[in-house]
Structures are given as C-alpha cells and as structure tokens.
Amino acid sequence: TLPSSGFLKAKMSILPREKVMLDIVVMFHQYSGYDGMIDMPGLVNLMKENFSNFLRGCEKSDTDYLCTAFEKKDENKDKKINYSEFLSLLGDVAIDYHKIMHGAVLCFGGN
Template sequence: MSILPPEKVMLDIVAMFHQYSGDDGTIDMPGLVNLMKENFPNFLRGCEKSDTDYLSTAFEKKDENKDKKINYSVFLSLLGDVAIDYHKIMH
C-alpha cells in the first residue's frame, strides 16, 4: 500500500521539525526563522508587507514558559496559525 498525499504531508511536517530542532527536541527562534525562510518564503514575503515582526510575535505568543524554545506540540500550534493565515490570504 502506498502513502497517500495527506499522510506524506504529516510525515514531512515531522521530518521538518526534526531537521531544525536541537538535541533537546525544541526549536529556538533562529531555528524557526531558518525553517520558515527555507520552507515558507512566499508566505514570509506576504507577511513582510503587512507585519514585519510576524515570526517574533508568533514565537513569543507560543513560548508560554519564556525559555526561548518551542517543542513539537507548540510548533504544531504555530504551524496551525500559519495555515489559518494562509487561508486568510487566499480569500
């Protein structure tokens, strides 16, 4: 049985997180910036027109314990916010 496209998307998200996370299983702000620049450049260009601090604002909101790192669960929440913003941009 082959992997369906939605399953591939999920596997790619997990792999993307692991590519940019540290040994402690978290991503810091510089790692998030790299992840977003390398994987979502068009989205970031759109954000620059409306909110130059998109990533830092999103990161600060998600970093509830203020340790300047986010874990996988928080990363998924942030990615969900990005998906919502993509949806808004499309309409």
C-alpha cells in the first residue's frame, strides 16, 4: 500500500509513472530498518525478491555480486545504504536493464 500524504490526498488519481516512483519508496521502506537504512541482509532480500530475473539473467545471483554492489554504494562505509545510495544502486540496475534490452550482456552499469 502507498503511504498517506498530502501529495497523495491532493491527487484524484495517481498516474502510472507516479505509482512507479511511489513503489520505489515503498520498496525501500519495506526492507530498511528502524533507522531508515538498508543493511547487507536487507539488500540481499530486496534484490532476490524483487529482481531475481535480473540477477539470473546477468548470472549474478550470488551473494558476492550483491556484496560488491553494496560496498560500492555504501559511500560513507557505515555498512548500510541510505535512500540516496539505494537510488544510485537502482540507477545501475536500470542502466543494465536498458543495455540488456539492446542486446548487451554486461551487468551492473558496466562500472
């Protein structure tokens, strides 16, 4: 379910792309802790439960791949990723989806 806010109450209906953005926020909060951060086990669960086809398609379903992604995005090295770091990780995933749609086999943004 989407969170209740003034933005949502003001809208008669939520446009499809707005729903995508709100779903990203909800997904983050489903896997983050009480501190609003995602730890490594939370990221593993999030990725495997929401992006399993991506992980399999890239042959990157192992924990080592996710550990590397986590460490790369954990900019302040506090063993947790905040929402901004999470969006950066999703950006890399989106780049890979785009490359895959165009026939590339590289994974995780090629970075």
